[in-house]
Amino acid sequence: MDVAQRDRRYLARAEAAEGVQVARSEGSVIFDHHGKRYVDFTAGWCVGNLGWGNEEILAAVRGFDGPAYVHPDYTFRGWSELAEALAEITPGTLTKCYRATGGSEAVEIAMQVAMAATGRQGFISLAGCYHGNTIGARSLAGDRGTYPNLLPHCRQVQPPLDGRAADRVERLLKGEKVAAFIMEPVVCNLGVLIPTAEFMARVREACRRHGTLFVMDEVATGFGRTGRLFASEHFGLDPDVLCMAKAITAGYAPMGATLVTKAVADAAGVDFYSTYGWHPLSVAAALANLKYWRRHGAALLANVAARGDTFRARLGGMKFAEQASVRVKGLAIGVEFGEDSDYASRLGERCREAGLLVSAEKENLLTMFPALTIEPEVVREGLDILERCL
Known part of the structure; x- marks a missing residue:
């Protein structure tokens, strides 16, 4: 019996787990048990703000x-x-x-x-x-x-x-x-x-x-x-x-x-x-x-501002298949589509298959909460994947 089968049999979930079996994480990327690499735009949903693998906390x-x-x-x-x-x-x-x-x-x-x-x-x-x-x-x-x-x-x-x-x-x-x-x-x-x-x-x-x-x-x-x-x-x-x-x-x-x-x-x-x-x-x-925040807080917040600007600019210029409202505050990012749309959930699935993790909170609502330490090149990589999936 593999992990997915055990999960279905023994874990109480309202819906089946998403198809990512996490094996390890590093910075702003996650790897599954097959070694597939995912850009992580969720950080555990506002949890891993300093990225995965912070040596000082570990x-x-x-x-x-x-x-x-x-x-x-x-x-x-x-x-x-x-x-x-x-x-x-x-x-x-x-x-x-x-x-x-x-x-x-x-x-x-x-x-x-x-x-x-x-x-x-x-x-x-x-x-x-x-x-x-x-x-x-x-x-x-x-x-x-x-x-x-x-x-x-x-x-x-x-x-x-x-x-x-x-x-x-x-x-x-x-x-x-x-x-x-x-x-x-x-x-x-x-x-x-x-x-x-x-x-x-x-x-x-x-x-x-x-x-x-x-x-x-x-x-x-x-x-x-x-x-x-x-x-x-x-x-x-x-x-x-x-x-x-x-x-x-x-x-x-x-x-x-x-x-x-x-x-x-x-x-x-x-x-x-x-x-x-x-x-x-x-x-x-x-x-x-x-302690980490005391030493690096200014740099962290500066990165949040800069990367947030990138998300705002790139998402604002994307040609979504449905009318979208983009909201960005630091590295809290939401994209809302029409109330009767299931576009966000379908887009989230395509992104995951292509190697990007985002959250589809509702069928019409896409959210992204990347690590505050995320590098510019990883932001670009993830947004490129998102744009290819539109």
């Missing part, structure tokens, strides 16, 4: 000589060191960290903290959003077809995220029953949807006025993806709560974190027990990642 994990495990009720130097470092680099006055194993758990923590701190049950999010796979996170998307018993007090706001959408949020907040408003500051999960500055400013102020917590989900956008260390910085935001995961360790170990202000932590007065939250090996990877 050395930190391989050379770790600390404890095998730390009981959540004990103290560990790595936890306090990492929490302090995250508080220093995040926007606003976020000073308290909750440990998590990944993005879903980080969002779940944010929801529980918001309910405890405000004494409210309501949430506002974006229509079609994605914030994780737990029941709480799925409630934010309002998908009651599959999960009819989700939290009943979640309301959604339809894009575009402009002044009219801000009006809708302000109306929903007036009853002062909403614990938190939550969104990605640049919405990667909706094809790199970029809100207007007016929308962000008005919603932030309305949340403050009505006692609703303002939660930024930076699980995908954090650690340089959009051209700033955190996407909230594009709008000068000071969130009450910020969720992160994915690139917090650059993909070398699982981890998530929820940061809140001291005022929120004091008002909530809750603990969140996570057996594997901030495992010592994950902490070693995260600290090495932050």
